[in-house]
Amino acid sequence: MTADTIASRLAAVKARILAAALAADREPESVRLIAVSKRQGADAIRAAFVQGQHAFGESYLQEALDKQALLTDLPIEWHFIGRVQANKTRQLAAGFDWVHGLADRGHARRLSEHRPIDRAPLKVCIQVNLSGEASKGGVAPDAASDLLAACAGLPGLRVMGLMTLPAPCADPREQREPLRALRLLRDRLATPDQPLACLSMGMSDDLEAAILEGATLVRIGTAVFGARPYNSSNP
Template sequence: MTDASVASRLEQVLERIRSAAARAGRSPEEITLIAVSKKQPVDAIRAAYGAGQRVFGESYVQEGLDKIAALRGLDIEWHFIGRIQSNKTRQIAASFAWVHGLSDLGHARRLNDQRPPEAPPLKVCLQVNLSGERSKAGVDPADLADLLAACSVLPRLEVRGLMTLPAPAEDEAGQRKPLASLRRLRDQLATAAHPLSCLSMGMSGDLEAAILEGATQVRIGTAVFGPRPYN
């Protein structure tokens, strides 16, 4: 993988974001691209950084910590995306700026208590399981208000919005349906004190649908970096 190929892929994704934003009557400036770099080498992150990307997402704690250490001199905003394990909350709280995928009050309390006092509050998006599949992570929509209320009083957490990981769909209309459900949930729960302005939804295959439904953060891996080089 060359720097030029990463830069080219990144520009193609940014053009998709601009085009989808135009369709939605939105400004592309409203949408943050999170380049999901899990299983990608540090050099690929450097290449994306050199092309202007500043926000990166990791899903495996130790891999993320190794990359954060290797790239410490760069002004990168690191997002943790994925399942949270209780024995990893201290490292997540200490090293990441954002968490996408919080759905457990116990984990929320651990992240709050373990966030270093000198760091700003940890920004979090609560993960909602819209499909009802027991194998999927996320809080049930019926329990979301209670989780939001409990998290909102934790001083070292800042609940910024909601996220979801919907099942694949065959067409854009099918993709938009669960994403629209997440937007409606946000609209129902948002208050002046907690506007829940962030909707973290949309990946390489459905970013257009997500932007049309109001995504403010899209989590893109393969379309930026190419296939993950699994060992």
């Protein structure tokens, strides 16, 4: 995909976000775009960065590290979106600014311990599995408060909010149901000391529904980059 195509697609996504925010009577600046660049090359990330997109999401650790090595000249904000594995917490804590998908108190402790002391605490969103699907990561809604409590005393972490990955759905009204459930859960769990201001939800096919339900971080991949498969020989 050419740089011009990425620029055009990125502009179209930003226009969708603007329209959805206005429809929800929200400030457009209250919604941040994370361009999900997994399976895309470093050249595509660089092209998007030139257009003003500075936050990128990756789901495969080694792929992400390879691309980070090629993009050290750019002040990119790196988001890891996916399941955390215990044997990879050191690299995640050192190489990323955000982790979306925290669902285990042991992983939380390891991420905190491995966070370099010269960096700000790692920003994390707790993943909530609202559908109960075994194939999906995340804690059950009634277990989220326990994980929040476990994270509260960890100096290397800062819990920013909640994240979910709902099942695909084509009906805009039905799309909103799990997204609304996450927002309502956040409202119940939020405290003055831990406001949980971030709701990480919404992808290419449901970003409008997510914004209507309060998303502050939308994770958009295909609509920005297309479906070009990642070539591991040219990250």
